[in-house]
Amino acid sequence: MPHDHHHGEHEAIITEDEAGNIEAQIIVDALQDVLIAKGLLTALEVTGAIAKLESPGIHLGAKVIAKAWTDPAYHARLLADGRAAIQELDISVTEASIIVVENTPQVHNLVTCTLCSCYPRSILGQPPSWYISKAYRARSVREPRKVLAEFGLDLPEDTQLIVHDSNADMRYLVLPEAPADLQTRSIADLEALISRDHLIGVTRAVT
Amino acid sequence: MKRFSDGDCVKVLALGKEGHVRIPHYVRNQIGHIAGYCGTYLNPEDLAVGNTSGQAVDLYRVAFEQRQLWPNQPIPKHDMLVIEIYDHWLAPAQETSDAP
Numbered sequence: 001m002p003h004d005h006h007h008g009e010h011e012a013i014i015t016e017d018e019a020g021n022i023e024a025q026i027i028v029d030a031l032q033d034v035l036i037a038k039g040l041l042t043a044l045e046v047t048g049a050i051a052k053l054e055s056p057g058i059h060l061g062a063k064v065i066a067k068a069w070t071d072p073a074y075h076a077r078l079l080a081d082g083r084a085a086i087q088e089l090d091i092s093v094t095e096a097s098i099i100v101v102e103n104t105p106q107v108h109n110l111v112t113c114t115l116c117s118c119y120p121r122s123i124l125g126q127p128p129s130w131y132i133s134k135a136y137r138a139r140s141v142r143e144p145r146k147v148l149a150e151f152g153l154d155l156p157e158d159t160q161l162i163v164h165d166s167n168a169d170m171r172y173l174v175l176p177e178a179p180a181d182l183q184t185r186s187i188a189d190l191e192a193l194i195s196r197d198h199l200i201g202v203t204r205a206v207t
Numbered sequence: 208m209k210r211f212s213d214g215d216c217v218k219v220l221a222l223g224k225e226g227h228v229r230i231p232h233y234v235r236n237q238i239g240h241i242a243g244y245c246g247t248y249l250n251p252e253d254l255a256v257g258n259t260s261g262q263a264v265d266l267y268r269v270a271f272e273q274r275q276l277w278p279n280q281p282i283p284k285h286d287m288l289v290i291e292i293y294d295h296w297l298a299p300a301q302e303t304s305d306a307p
Contacts, residue, residue, distance in 0.1 A: 097246070114231050157283045162286075
């Protein structure tokens, strides 16, 4: 199951006043009221846009990974051009480029964005709160093995750890290793095993 | 015409630019190797100030040894960090000797 972690003290990313109002939210609400009053926008269009933003999620990422595990030609295409291969599955990818990085018995990959919150949103939806915390952003590059340990992953020293900082135009997805009993499982079964954390790389084994 | 190929040794410049730069401090002045070419992209330093007609610049993925980035930590030698660097932040560099 995907789960949100709290490791140590994160500073607040957003600040709310006593009434639960966020400053930016107040401005957005006022702007929306004006646009609706002028007939330039409808409330339905706003909720439609929100639904569209929130509709991607791990179900899409899991579809991509399960396909790669069970179709060697797709696996090769996914590693060669992530964006094109993901679009083959009728997932509309809005990012300029998706780089899929593959875990192997010798290699583990971890994705972060130290400068902000870059994330393959059109595939995985919105990032978890810990991903955009300053603690994760700083520590995922400075002491990634410690961070992984806090997520319950004690990576052996002889496994190479590669951290990918998505600081510019690329977005990343980790392709985890397939479970040992891959052959005996259905596609739906496989998809259910894959979590968001696998695709970010804070967890490793798919079982 | 791109300046670098996979495996080339490069140094990340410390340009001291203000504004919306996408090159974090922890890789500035560090030496790494080109791990891949990403294509050309509009420069975020221009885009951030509304200039969408600037020239597209080459973007590379550059790999660094984690040990080199964080010298005071016991880090396995094979651990790496890969980050994207725009061409104007890169200079050709010499291989450094890997003294223990």
